[in-house]
Amino acid sequence: MSNTEAELKLRLADPTCLNTLLNSSLLKELSTQPVYKQLLDTTYYDTPDQRLLKSRLSYRLRLADSHWTATVKADGTSDGGLHQRAEYNMEVANPLPTLMPFMLTDIGARLTAAVGEMPLEPIFRTRFERHILNLTAPDGSKIELALDDGEILAGDKQQKLLELELELKSGQPQALIWLGAALADEFPLLPEQDSKLYRAAMLSGITDGLGQDNPLPSPLKKSSGSQPAQQVLGQMIIYHLHAIIRAQQAYLANPDGIEEVHEFRIAFRRLRALVQLAKPLLPNEEYTAWQTKLTAWSYKLAHVRDLDVFSLIWDEITCAVTTTLPQQARKSALTALVADKCQSSRANLYTEIATGQCTPVLLGLWSFIENCPAQAATEPQPTCKKFVLERLTYWLARFLKQGDELDINDLSAAHELRIASKRLRYTVESLAPILPDNTRLLTKRLEQLQNLLGQIQDTAFTPQLLQELVKASASRLTHHDAGLITGWQLAKATAAIESWDTAWAKVKKAAAKAKKLKPLENTDSNKRSPEL
Template sequence: MKLELELELRLLDPDAWGALLSHPLLDLHALSPVPMDAVYFDTADGALNSAGIAYRVRREGERWIANVQGVGTSAGGLHQRPEWTVVVKEDKPSPQVFAGTEAGAMLFAAVGENILLPLLETHFQRFERELRWEDGSGILIAADRGEIRAGDARAPILELGLKLLHGHPGALLELGSILARDLPLLPDPQSRIHRGLALAGLIADNQGGPSLACPLRHRDVAGDALVRLLVTQCQRALGDLSRHLAEPMDAACFHDLRKDVRALRSFLRLAEPLDPQKHLGPWRQKLALWFHAQGPRRDRDVLAIRWAEVCAMLGEQSSLLQSYLAGGAARGTDTETPFLGSLLLGLWAALSRHGLAGDVGLQKFTEHRCARWDAAIQRARKKEDDPAALHALRIRVKNLRYALAALAPLWPSQDSKALLKTLTTLQDILGEIHDTDAAAATLHDTIVSRKSRLAYEAGILIGWLHAGRARHIWEFRKTWERFLAAPRPWG
């Protein structure tokens, strides 16, 4: 048995296959591919799948190899699982070849007296070689092109696997980050067997996502705990990036991705004192650039929602402005978004390599940081007719809100829910005010448009938003008083 650690990357553009093989770090184009054909087996009632076990027999060149994969972990495209392999004579299932091993015990316990049946097949060509990374780590590179077959259903295989043979796990992430920067590659959180089961209709396509909880305890060392929190947030963002790219015009998926990146930036700012060598600073700056580049798309999505509310009140079924905002969202889809995966992998690699310094306790460190942020928020409140000041206040509120939501388990005896609820409300109200203040700039082209109807509708929307600003300011004042009065769990 060996414990496999592999980063799996999906090629988003089939036309980039040649570029992938020719990439100087991979250098696969001159190799002869090895044909591989595999059959995956399970019982009629899916006993192996229910137990988290994958059993296949695969032809690799001139030989057949039986393989069992046990229960492992999968997050952000990095898969870790125990694996057993045995050379066999044919492609028929024969669990007996694993007798006397842990794999055999798992198979017999799950299968019992039931018959193993072919579940799905994979047919692909593999380009494979070993790479020695700059730190001496050994990585097995495997580029696969082919298809998954489940009955009459087909799904393409266009994947690059990076398996750690020996050395530091950060080597996989660093190589993956560089490749995802240069090529349309995305970390794939779903295993091939998962994709096959979804293709066969045996599981939901979105089933099987990893649990990304990050338990925190007040006795934890701050550096170690915040590394876990940051890695978990990177993995969460990679998962939502995959969902966003599957549905690029879905505003909810896009919003979830932006929230992930915003929370990640907040956690990085929280941990900044524990990074004296500034290893993480460049990654935070790159994430900020990506985040701000998505602002116009986010603003149009919000205005589309607000205009739909106005249309509902006016009894309008369709309008030029609706089409304009929808078209603007399509035009504004950032072509760099797929390569956000490169940034997230790079940050993950930096966390893996360098960690965070210091041995201060988590509770002491975070209480000090949250108290400072709290005081900065109270100092930041300025005139309510200053949009820039209110926007800066909103950013400070966001930082504390995201940190408090993640750190709430540290104060089980002192409830942080009241403060968190107030911060959430405060952020929402400040967001409404910001949307109003930014509406004229977002809709500038419609205001000066030669299409009088479009300019008319834009004017209605801007007027409706500004009419509500006074109410939002009143709500802000009331919520601000609740914020000041809310108990602080850090005492």
């Protein structure tokens, strides 16, 4: 039997809530029978040189309730923990690996081409107790909830396995996201991007040539411009939600990585910009609530990122001082304080992310966008290209006015302009396929402006942080170091301020070349794009 499997995988961050989850009031409302258990012992097979894995195929034999089942899975995508792949299941009489039962299926020829005459041998196992509930979602979709508690075994290595699988038996995939979001509101859950197969291969050390499940490509094509705006932008918002979930998993794998935090933060900024663009298409109250939640997480990530940047600047300064004045080299009084502050902030962020506190926002927004009804309108829904050009034209006009009126010595105003430049840049980059080619220069100039304003903005972040650090130290040398970094940053900010006129002139020139984003003569169009 073959079918396309669709399941949402969620890692349970706290094993102590397993029983509480299974007995939650939500699941009792949706379940059609009590929880039942199975002990599943599964062995995966491949050729000695992993031909199946390298061909994006897998073969396994599973023992459950005294019955053996052979399963072949093919290809697959993973987006935000939602896994979809072709699956072929055959009941077999014994645990001897053979591809013969699949030869009459449409995967048979591909299996033969991959394996040839090579023997199949065991490569790793999974062994777990599965708690199963059959559920009916409010929209009528049938879902099998399987909570797996056990381990992955690869030679003498093992890894704990504790995950929730929500598998769609019939109905709409959106029901999986709705249920995942509802459960994440109550329990510590994390979207799981990697299949059991991939985690087992990682544990075995045989991932050479084996890729993770591929995320789906961007749904935006040039032809998308003629489609309804709400449909296309909804797809793009979900696409960027998936990017955040991938960035979150990369961060959790390396929480001390500066780049991982940075990419995680940028993924949030890109999503926020896109949601802001779509504001007129969304119910206002719900829009405000979701944007508030996204902003709160962006600030948490921004705080850690700002500390990372501060730490890097301090390292740069101490290195320069040591190189220039080696006779005055000493252990900095500020270094340990900065390191402690960074470590504390990172630990707090990691705890919040690792315990699934961000998951209700990500899955909740995903479910909301999937099920968001089209706004009632007395006129036809605009095409995506028309809507996007009108919104970006409005944003660009406001941005240019904001920059023309800026007092570059006003740090608060400079910060607001930097935020506006990021929003504009990230949105134009995300929607590039339906925009004129001449917007590329504009995004380049916006990025340069963003970096210049960042150097100025660093001087606004530093005083408050230094005040905290100096207060926590009894050493006079800390005051010396605080003065050193303040002077260093002021010097860089002064240089950036001197470059402001040139940088802004380049941005305005690039904006003028983005022909289809020039301010519209029809002011009624701009009125449909309210201030954000």
